[in-house]
Structure formats: structure tokens, C-alpha cells
Amino acid sequence: MFATKQAVASDFGCASASYEGAARLQRQMGDAMLATIAQPVPQGATVVDLGCGTGWYTRQLAQRFGAHTVGVDLAPGMLAYAKALGPETIQWLEADAERLPLADQSVDLIYSNLMIQWCHNPQGVLRECLRVLRPGGQLRVSTLLLGTLQELQQAWTLADPHQKHVNGFISAVDFAATTVEILPAAHWRSQMITLDYPTSMALMNELRQLGAGYKDIQRRKTATAPGRLKQMCQNYPQQPGGGIVASYHAGWLEWRKPLLTPLTCD
Numbered sequence: 001m002f003a004t005k006q007a008v009a010s011d012f013g014c015a016s017a018s019y020e021g022a023a024r025l026q027r028q029m030g031d032a033m034l035a036t037i038a039q040p041v042p043q044g045a046t047v048v049d050l051g052c053g054t055g056w057y058t059r060q061l062a063q064r065f066g067a068h069t070v071g072v073d074l075a076p077g078m079l080a081y082a083k084a085l086g087p088e089t090i091q092w093l094e095a096d097a098e099r100l101p102l103a104d105q106s107v108d109l110i111y112s113n114l115m116i117q118w119c120h121n122p123q124g125v126l127r128e129c130l131r132v133l134r135p136g137g138q139l140r141v142s143t144l145l146l147g148t149l150q151e152l153q154q155a156w157t158l159a160d161p162h163q164k165h166v167n168g169f170i171s172a173v174d175f176a177a178t179t180v181e182i183l184p185a186a187h188w189r190s191q192m193i194t195l196d197y198p199t200s201m202a203l204m205n206e207l208r209q210l211g212a213g214y215k216d217i218q219r220r221k222t223a224t225a226p227g228r229l230k231q232m233c234q235n236y237p238q239q240p241g242g243g244i245v246a247s248y249h250a251g252w253l254e255w256r257k258p259l260l261t262p263l264t265c266d
């Protein structure tokens, strides 16, 4: 079971105008990842923001590195929004991260904040990064792992046991195994982040404003009955002082492509 690329592109595109107002977790995780890029990229370098969304980090990367900066996204609606904000020096490219229309060894830095968890084939994305990075090029990827939105998942399971309502996430063990297989010696870390919300409906609204609602092909085509929604809210664990928390299992990957690829002997 998975979300179609069409649903991903359409939901994010429709959310472009509301996204920034709701992107608390995205900024927290993206800022932490940006801070890990200590090494300057070379003069005339190419930097790619993979799954750039509204271009928040694309603009920061362009400003910081003064490089040829490319924002890549699947959603035309996100790209149109990002492009309208400028600057004109940034190149915007509608493309799928699993099949990048970029030449081999043409990129010096790939930065990808919270995009890969939307891809059916994360291995394919990492292989594409490996292919397009120049020797010595750097890769930064953040993702969400199993355990993300576990409270919402449990509340929905009790309220509507025969219907999924929350996107699935890969386990930390599986993601680490995938990464090590494709990018040997990659540095990997994960952390549980919790965000506060006044109510579980506020959490549901934030996911909608981000375009990050449930997208599986098996999602109900009709609206969920108000009774079930009410039941979900009642099942969601409340904090002693009021309000709720949502858990996000955040993962970050850092890798540098070796300068020399080892020679193989026949």
C-alpha cells in the first residue's frame, strides 16, 4: 500500500500557500541539517535542494553558497509558489527524485529535507544521489521513521479499526540498512521530537495545511463520518495540563562521496 505520485504532487501543490505557516517540524529538522554543512562548497558549484517545496531552504542554500542552485520538486504547485518568491538566479526543476534528469557527477551538494519518506523507493533516491554527486560531493537527507504520529495512529485504530488514517513510515533499522548498503560509511542519527498542540484537531489541521495528510491509495474517497472523528479525538491521549503532544521520529543522514572509487581487479 502506498501513495501515488499524483496524490503526493497534488496534495503538496494545493498546500503551497498554507505550508509555511504550519512548517514547525520541517524548520526544526531542516535547520539542524543545514548546520551540519560546515565545509564550503567549491566556487561555481552546483547545489540541489531535493523536494524543495516552497523553496525555503533553496533560497538559504543559494544565499549561503552563492552557487548554481537548483530546487527540485514533484509538485508543480509548490514549484510555481517557490518561483514566484524568487530570486531569479535559482533554477526550478519539476522532477521525481527517483529519476533525476541530472547528469552523472554534476552536483556538489544535495540537501533534502523531509522528502524521501514520500518516495516508494528510497533506495532509488539514494542511488540517484550517488550517481549525480561529484567525487567529494556532500549529501544531507532527513526523514521521518516508524514511531512518527504513533498517538494519532493509535487513536484512529480505536475509532476506525478497518481503515488506515495515518501514512506508514519505514523503521529506523530498515532505513539504516538501506543507507549502509548504498552509501557505505554514511553517518546516521535519529531522535524523537515531540510537538505540542491544543487539540488533536489542531494536529489534523496542521497536517492538512502542510499537504501531509493520509495519501494511501486505499484512503476513503468520501469524508470520514463526524462520529468517527469525534471518537478519534476522545481516544487521543490528553496531557495533564490540557492539550496533546504528537511524536515525530526524526532521522538525519550525512554522507560524502569518496574522492576516489576503488579499482577492482579481474
Ligand SMILES: C[S@@+](CC[C@H](N)C(=O)[O-])C[C@H]1O[C@@H](n2cnc3c(N)ncnc32)[C@H](O)[C@@H]1O
Pocket: 008, 009, 012, 013, 023, 026, 027, 030, 050, 051, 052, 053, 054, 055, 056, 057, 072, 073, 074, 075, 078, 095, 096, 097, 098, 112, 113, 114, 115, 118, 119, 212
Ligand atoms: C514535507 S515537504 C518538504 C519541503 C521542503 N524540503 C521543506 O523543508 O519545507 C515534501 C516535499 O517533497 C516533495 N516530493 C515528494 N515526493 C517527491 C519526489 N518523488 N520527487 C521530488 N519531490 C518530491 C513534495 O512535493 C513536497 O514539496
